[in-house]
Amino acid sequence: MSDPIPRLRELVGAEADGAVALRRTIHRRPELGFQERETTERVAAYLRASGLHPAVRPSGTGLTVEIGEGDPLVVFRSDLDGLPIEEANDVEYRSEVEGVMHACGHDAHTAIAAGLARVLAEAGPLGGRVRFLFQPAEETVPGGAVEMLNEGAVEGAAAAIAFHVDPSTPPGTVALRTGPITGASDRVAIELTGPGGHTSRPHQTVDLIQAMARLVVDLPAYVKRVTDPRQPIALVFGRIGGGQAENVIPSRVEVAGTMRMFDLDLWKQMPPLIEKAAHDIATPLGAHVNVKYERGSPPVVNDPAVVEAVRRASRTVLGDEGVLPTAQSLGAEDFAWYLDEVPGALIRLGARLPDRTVDLHATDFDLDERAIPTGMMVGAVSLLELLAANR
Numbered sequence: 239m240s241d242p243i244p245r246l247r248e249l250v251g252a253e254a255d256g257a258v259a260l261r262r263t264i265h266r267r268p269e270l271g272f273q274e275r276e277t278t279e280r281v282a283a284y285l286r287a288s289g290l291h292p293a294v295r296p297s298g299t300g301l302t303v304e305i306g307e308g309d310p311l312v313v314f315r316s317d318l319d320g321l322p323i324e325e326a327n328d329v330e331y332r333s334e335v336e337g338v339m340h341a342c343g344h345d346a347h348t349a350i351a352a353g354l355a356r357v358l359a360e361a362g363p364l365g366g367r368v369r370f371l372f373q374p375a376e377e378t379v380p381g382g383a384v385e386m387l388n389e390g391a392v393e394g395a396a397a398a399i400a401f402h403v404d405p406s407t408p409p410g411t412v413a414l415r416t417g418p419i420t421g422a423s424d425r426v427a428i429e430l431t432g433p434g435g436h437t438s439r440p441h442q443t444v445d446l447i448q449a450m451a452r453l454v455v456d457l458p459a460y461v462k463r464v465t466d467p468r469q470p471i472a473l474v475f476g477r478i479g480g481g482q483a484e485n486v487i488p489s490r491v492e493v494a495g496t497m498r499m500f501d502l503d504l505w506k507q508m509p510p511l512i513e514k515a516a517h518d519i520a521t522p523l524g525a526h527v528n529v530k531y532e533r534g535s536p537p538v539v540n541d542p543a544v545v546e547a548v549r550r551a552s553r554t555v556l557g558d559e560g561v562l563p564t565a566q567s568l569g570a571e572d573f574a575w576y577l578d579e580v581p582g583a584l585i586r587l588g589a590r591l592p593d594r595t596v597d598l599h600a601t602d603f604d605l606d607e608r609a610i611p612t613g614m615m616v617g618a619v620s621l622l623e624l625l626a627a628n629r
Contacts (some may be wrong), residue, residue, distance in 0.1 A: 242361065243554065246618050249357045254611040257353030259286055261610060262331035271375030271382065273353065274299045277318045281352050281372055288356045292372075295389070299374040300382060303355055306364035310628035312621055313369050313391070313398035313580070315573060316351035317344045317376035326601035340602040343403035343589065348372060350401060350587075350613040357618055365435045366625040379425060379534045380596030381572035384450065387579065396628035397544050398400040398582035399620060400573045401613050403589040404564070405596050409608040412552050412616055413564035413586035416545045418500040418537045420584065423570030424508065425532040426473065427494040428453065428516050430480075430525040434489035444524035446480060453519050454478065454493055460515045461497075471499045472568055473512075475489040498568040500537050509533075535572040541581035547627050548583055552617035556612070562588075569598070585620075587613050 260280070269277050275298040284304050285292045293301040300318065325332055333339040355370045371391050375382035392398055407413055430450055435443030458473040465471055474497060480491030487557035497512070499505055509531040520527045552561045564586045573584055589605035596603050 242622060243619065246357065246361060246615060249360050250611050250614045250618065253353045253357050254614065255496050256284075257349045257610050257614065260352055261345045261349035261607065264348060265340050266334050266475055267332045268333050268335055268340045268345070269318070269367060270322060270338060273296070274318040274374050276370070278347070281318075281348060284306040284352050285355060288359060290355060290359060295464060300386065301372045302369060304367055304369045305355055305358045306367040306488045308366055310327075310366045310396040310625055311369060311394050312366065312623060312624045312628070313371060313395045313582075314351055314354065314577070314617060315371040315373060315398060315400040316347040317373045317382075317545060317577060318348055319375050319377050321377055321599060323599065323601055327604055329604065340627065341575055341599050341601070342377070343598070343605055344376065346403050346589070346605055346607075346610055346613070347401055350610055350617060353610070354614045357614060358597035358621070361618070362389070364622065364625060368621050376572050379532060381535065381575075383535075383572040383575040389576055392576050392580045395580045397541075397547075397624045398576050398580050399544065399548060399585060399617070399624070401585050401587045401617065402571065403605050403609055404586040405590055405603065406588060406599065407562065407564075407588035407589050407604060409588050410556065410612055411560045411562050411588035411604040412556065412586065413562040414545055414549055414552070414583070415564045415566070416540055416542045418539050418566060419564070420538040420571045420574070421498040421500050421566070421568035422505040422537045422574075423534040423568075424497045425494065425534060426497050426512060427492065427532075429492045429528040430520055431490050431528070432525055435487045437485045440487060443487055445487055446525055449520050449523040449525040450478070450491045450493060452479065452523065453516065456519050457515055460519065461511065464511065464515075469499065469501045469504055470568070471504070473497050498570070500566060502537055502539060505536050514609040523540075535570045536573050536574045536578065538574040538584045539577060540583040541577070543627070544581050544583040544624065547623045548585055548620045551623040552616050555615050555619050585616075
C-alpha cells in the first residue's frame with residue numbers, strides 16, 4: 239500500500255488558504271448558539287463548491303457531511319457558535335457584529351473540519367467513512383451536542399475526535415492526554431427566603447444575609463469534606479444578590495455559581511449532594527431553601543486507544559517534538575456527550591500567537607492561523623489511522 243502522507247500534504251497545501259479565508263469570513267460574522275444560520279450556510283456553500291452534499295439540520299443551524307463509503311465509520315466534530323463578547327482586536331477580520339465574537343476558536347475548528355472534508359474527498363478511497371459534524375451551540379447549556387446526538391450524529395461510529403485550539407501552546411504542535419481532560423461544568427443557583435424584617439430586630443425574623451454568608455462559605459467546604467479528597471472539585475460562586483436598604487433584612491437572597499469536577503461518577507452524584515448540603519446549612523438558621531441544579535456537560539474522558547491512534551498519526555505528521563502532553567482543565571466541553579456513546583478524544587491544537595499569549599474567552603483572543611493546516615493534516619492522518627484500526 240502506498241504512503242498517503244505525500245498526497246495528503248499536497249492536498250492540504252492546496253486547501254489551506256481557502257480554509258483560512260473561511261475562518262476569517264466566519265470570524266467577521268459571528269453568531270450565538272442556535273442562531274448560526276448564516277455560518278451554517280457559508281459552510282454548506284464551501285462544501286458544495288467541491289461537489290459534496292452537506293445535510294443542513296431542519297432548524298438551519300448546524301450540518302453534517304459524510305465522506306467515503308462502507309464501514310467502519312469515524313466522526314470528526316467541530317462547533318459553530320461565538321460568544322457574547324465585544325472584540326478588542328484591531329485586525330482586518332475583526333468581528334462586525336456588535337457584542338459578539340469568536341473568542342474560543344470555533345471559527346478555526348469549523349474551517350479545519352470543512353477544509354479536511356474537502357481534502358479527504360479528493361484523497362481517494364478511505365477504507366470506510368468519515369462523518370463531519372458542524373455543531374451549533376457548544377457554549378450554551380444544554381449544548382447542541384445533545385440535540386445532534388438525539389438526531390443520530392454518532393450512530394454506528396467506531397470513534398470520534400475533535401480539536402480545541404490551545405492559545406498557550408505553539409503552532410505546529412498538538413497536545414494529548416488519556417482519561418479526563420476537561421471538567422464537568424454545572425450551574426448551581428440557591429435561593430433563600432424568609433419573612434424579612436428590621437435590622438434592629440434580627441432575633442424576630444430570619445436573617446437571610448447572615449444565612450447566605452454562611453452558605454457561601456460553608457457549602458464549598460462541605461462538598462470537599464464529603465467527597466474523596468483525591469478528586470479535584472471546585473464550587474465557585476459568581477453572583478450574589480439580595481436586599482435594597484441597609485436597615486432592612488430582605489425576604490429573598492440568591493447566589494449562583496458553577497460546580498466543576500473531573501470524575502464522571504461524582505458528577506452523577508452531585509445534584510442530591512448539593513441539595514442536602516444547602517438544606518443542612520441554611521435550614522437550621524430558619525431560611526427556606528430552594529436549590530436549582532442545572533446539568534451542564536460531563537467531563538471529557540479521552541479513550542486510551544483513540545489517543546494512541548492520534549498520537550501515532552501526530553508523530554507521523556509532526557515528529558516526536560510536535561506531540562506534547564497537556565494538563566487537565568476544569569473548563570467544560572460538550573464534546574463529552576458524544577463520548578458517552580462512542581470512544582473518542584479531544585485534541586489540543588497549538589495556536590499561540592507569535593507576539594503574546596491570550597486566554598480563551600478574552601476580548602483580545604486570537605490565534606496563529608498556521609494551526610489550521612496543521613489541524614487539517616493531523617486530522618486527516620488521525621482519521622485514516624482510526625479507520626484502519628477499526629477495520
